[in-house]
Amino acid sequence: MDSRRPRTKAADKRQRLTAAAARVLHEQGVERTTIADIARAADVPAGNVYYYFKTKDELVEAALSEHTRHLEVLTDRLDRLPDPRERLKGLVDAWVGQRDTAARYGCPTGTLAVELGKSAEGGLDLAVGHVVRRLLDWVERQFREMEVADPEGLSLTFVGAYQGMSLLSNALRDPEIMTREGARLVRGLDALT
Template sequence: MTDSPAAPRAPRGGKRERLAAAAADVFHRQGVERTTLGDIAAAAEVPLGNVYYYFKTKDQLVEAALGAHRDRFAAAAAELDRLPDPADRLKGLIEGWVGQRETAARYGCPFGTLAAELDKRDDGLDRSAAAVLQAVIDWTEAQFTALGRADARDLAIELVAAYQGMSVLTNALRDPEVMAGRGRRLTAWIDSLARPVDQN
């Protein structure tokens, strides 16, 4: 959910940032339980000892991965915010989701799969994941509010829920076209909501 072609990946500069970005990607492909610190070190192209320097536990890496997802979404949202029309911003968000359809078909939603896995735990990481998802809903709500919709909150939840649902189906059926088709329908839905109401 947090990736978009409009948003650049986190810079490859600092090792901590590289490890956090690598953790987000590896957790997406393998899940938290199946991922070792060595897997993340290899993906970040840093020595394993560096992982322990920055992160003492895997849970700290999970927190960092959640931060990477939050930063990726913030970067995508900042890019979309440059568009003057809120409907275009929402359609840009959908376009970014659809652009990740091949990845979704193989691994599911980059963030949704992690959030679902963390929900099975009782260590507070589920609440950290919920905060990232809340940021997506809040930004989406702001776009619907800018469209003049009194039901902006409900529409935001509907849009984000639609994305999560199409991600699950795309992944379960291993069919990127599920997401492409649903993305077209969501784009048409945004157009219908943005159309001025006929006063006659």
């Protein structure tokens, strides 16, 4: 018998719980989500969750890690493009591609940032800030590579525009806000010299 098999099953179960935590917390929010909700979404018995995550806060941390992993996969893929302007346009395309989800639930990281920022317990509010900071830093690097004035300010404006269009799309339940405002961001990128 292969001694690695139990570890593979355990790693698979942990990953399913992590992915489910990211999805369910995004859809329901931290306050309304129970460990049982996450277990059900991951198809794991609720009692087994405690083997992998001792507290709900640990599940929130796992969800933030999942958001970070998604961001890294996306930016790694975009980094293969030779031009920073095209990388930023690719980022906008990815955002717009999630317009239906944004209209229904908002930005996964942004909604967690708002909710966790209000509780400010256990450092989770700071942890979500690290995910946002990774995105800001990546966007700023693209603007620096483009050699435009004030890359730090432009990155704040750019990511802020995304958060705004995501929030408005959610508040008005209108995914086309993402489409229209994404096109505006692309036009803005094309206008930069």
